[in-house]
Amino acid sequence: MSFDARYLYELVLSDRIDELFMTVTIEDAAQTWLRYHARSHGSDEEAFDDPDWWAVDLLFCTSFWRCRPLARRLLATIVELAPDDDMLGSIGAGPLEDFASDDEDDLRWLEAQAAGSARFRTALAHVWISSWASEDVFLRIEAAAGVELAWPEADGPRPGARTRWWSTPEEAAVAWVFPHQGEAVPVGSRLEGDEARVWLLTRQRVSYWIDSGNGPPTRWDGDGMTSDPPPWQEAEARCKREAGGLWRRLDGSAGFAPDTPSAIEERAGALRAERG
Numbered sequence: 408m409s410f411d412a413r414y415l416y417e418l419v420l421s422d423r424i425d426e427l428f429m430t431v432t433i434e435d436a437a438q439t440w441l442r443y444h445a446r447s448h449g450s451d452e453e454a455f456d457d458p459d460w461w462a463v464d465l466l467f468c469t470s471f472w473r474c475r476p477l478a479r480r481l482l483a484t485i486v487e488l489a490p491d492d493d494m495l496g497s498i499g500a501g502p503l504e505d506f507a508s509d510d511e512d513d514l515r516w517l518e519a520q521a522a523g524s525a526r527f528r529t530a531l532a533h534v535w536i537s538s539w540a541s542e543d544v545f546l547r548i549e550a551a552a553g554v555e556l557a558w559p560e561a562d563g564p565r566p567g568a569r570t571r572w573w574s575t576p577e578e579a580a581v582a583w584v585f586p587h588q589g590e591a592v593p594v595g596s597r598l599e600g601d602e603a604r605v606w607l608l609t610r611q612r613v614s615y616w617i618d619s620g621n622g623p624p625t626r627w628d629g630d631g632m633t634s635d636p637p638p639w640q641e642a643e644a645r646c647k648r649e650a651g652g653l654w655r656r657l658d659g660s661a662g663f664a665p666d667t668p669s670a671i672e673e674r675a676g677a678l679r680a681e682r683g
Contacts, residue, residue, distance in 0.1 A: 412458035412459070412461060415427060416464065419465050424474065427465070436465060436481055437481060437487075439461070440462040440465075440466065441485060441494065445490070472506070482506055486503075492529055495533075496529070499532060500534065514544065518547065521553070528554075532553070534556065537587075538588065539588060540566075549566070561587070562585065563586065571656075573654050575654060576605050578654070579646045580605040580644035583644060583656050584609055590609070592607065592639075593605060594607060594671055595668075595671045595674055601648040601649075602645060602646065602657070603645070603648070604645060605646060606643055606663060606675070607641070607644060608640065609639070639679050641661070642660065644656055644659040
């Protein structure tokens with residue numbers, strides 16, 4: 408079946424994703440994406456003029472990724488229809504990498520797909536997630552892929568090889584954040600036998616600032632350009648003291664729980680003001 412490529416592109420550009428998939432099927436979009444990537448394009452202009460560009464731009468569309476069931480179906484179909492391992496590698500380093508997140512439902516879906524498909528594992532082996540994935544998330548996706556994922560030496564010891572034992576619960580909680588990804592500041596802690604509850608403030612580290620020469624450097628925050636640093640986020644960690652008196656992190660969560668002492672809330676506010 409032939410389609411009006413210009414019309415399909417207009418649907419993508421105007422975020423009319425539901426209307427797009429009333430016109431084409433998941434298989435149509437997958438085959439078009441693969442067909443585009445099977446061809447070479449000598450310039451950006453040539454790439455954008457390709458009639459199959461609509462399917463590529465679809466996977467850059469924020470509204471498409473918000474519909475996770477649809478995104479999962481299309482990703483699975485692209486993997487299924489990929490002609491060879493080279494294309495599977497492109498899928499992994501492209502849309503599959505864009506899909507990967509620390510969302511529990513997404514992680515379980517990745518694990519289930521990889522468990523049932525060697526092709527999916529081949530694609531998953533090519534994702535680069537070292538810039539954002541926590542140690543737990545990185546190790547889960549790596550286990551699903553069945554091979555070591557890329558980890559730049561400049562980022563320090565890879566997940567699973569870092570020190571897990573620390574002198575204090577605060578050190579154990581802070582060490583959970585990879586230095587190249589962000590920073591963490593302990594706000595306070597409370598001992599509960601051989602366990603400790605640690606309150607933290609964390610902030611994403613900005614890896615790319617744009618310096619135009621006109622005013623302060625800026626960054627993209629998802630809604631627009633800003634010169635403000637990322638905001639501090641509240642978090643908690645639960646740590647355990649093992650034989651020998653050393654501490655390790657058990658788990659953690661975003662935000663402060665409702666029963667957080669007022670003194671911790673006040674200390675967090677003071678740290679925000681102090682550190683900007």
